[in-house]
């Protein structure tokens with residue numbers, strides 16, 4: 045027990061469990077050790093520890109690290125959290141005389157904030173890699189599948205033909221925005237609270253810059269009260285994670301629709317589908333449904349932490365311990381989700397015939413209006429005339445492409461023989477050639493832009 049001096053009674057047994065965080069914060073063992081060694085080194089520099097004491101502390105921690113690594117670290121009943129457990133073990137290995145000097149000027153308040161930031165920084169860097177992979181796989185698909193046309197939807201109603209690659213890149217572009225946000229977030233996560241004490245600062249001239257450099261931080265937190273109280277790094281990460289999960293959820297929803305038998309645009313690989321225990325014919329898109337479902341869980345973790353923090357008096361309160369578990373789960377959820385999405389997309393079978401079969405001539409109505417615009421007709425008038433073409437087809441109960449040239453000319457004399465071009469899906473797609481459109485050139489240009497962001 046680190047703080048037993050003023051207490052006469054032990055803790056209630058349920059309170060022990062209620063209070064302890066070691067079952068989950070043991071994940072920070074290596075960060076906690078790295079932080080402790082950096083702290084001891086800085087205390088040696090300012091004369092608080094002798095060179096011998098420092099090397100004893102370092103030796104002790106090397107052994108403790110080995111015990112964690114080989115799963116031989118023995119947890120004792122009073123090991124409340126990772127900081128307590130490591131320090132207790134240090135005393136056992138190098139003796140209480142020297143071990144008892146490690147914590148000079150230090151508080152667990154700065155320790156937990158340091159450990160979480162170090163761990164999170166490394167996890168977010170891994171996530172940066174996974175997200176970059178998802179974007180790369182999207183780009184590869186967009187390039188490979190460039191010739192496939194499909195209906196583009198608004199209000200989930202057939203709107204205008206687009207390239208399938210254009211749909212793929214619409215999401216990849218959103219993922220790229222998330223990648224940029226993530227990189228901004230990492231910069232703010234990777235700042236050091238070490239050397240700020242319990243709340244008031246360090247009284248022994250500790251070199252905070254040196255410790256930050258040793259631990260690979262990009263800078264310091266400049267106010268000690270804020271340094272121990274701040275959980276922005278966790279909140280911002282979960283806000284980012286929630287934003288990303290929202291994007292991946294919509295992506296998944298599109299693919300759930302496109303993989304339904306009614307649409308049949310894509311077929312999910314067996315590796316990412318499951319069957320029904322009752323209906324033998326079923327192949328369900330469970331991977332995509334879980335991506336959609338887990339987004340709700342991620343938002344909940346973000347909102348939960350914000351509620352936990354919003355009414356706290358300044359600096360450290362034990363409530364802050366409640367930031368650890370949601371963060372750990374959030375990171376796992378986001379990290380797994382990105383990798384699952386990448387797997388789904390790279391193994392997906394696209395069925396271009398189904399996409400083409402779903403195109404409907406009515407999706408070309410705008411082409412008739414644009415045709416008239418090119419003949420000098422104001423767009424509003426062209427829109428109206430094209431609407432009459434749609435109405436005529438409806439009257440005769442035929443699709444628009446079954447109207448004769450004569451019938452079209454009957455609607456408006458400015459329709460020439462070349463008006464039938466308007467019924468060509470490929471042409472309609474290729475005409476959308478301004479930057480960001482769905483022509484082949486414009487899509488490949490988007491590919492180049494995305495590649496430059498990676």
Ligand code: ARG
Pocket residue numbers: 065069125152153156360362364365368
């Ligand atoms: N386990 C604690 C946490 O996660 C460490 C800090 C404890 N500090 C304290 N003053 N009780 O927040």
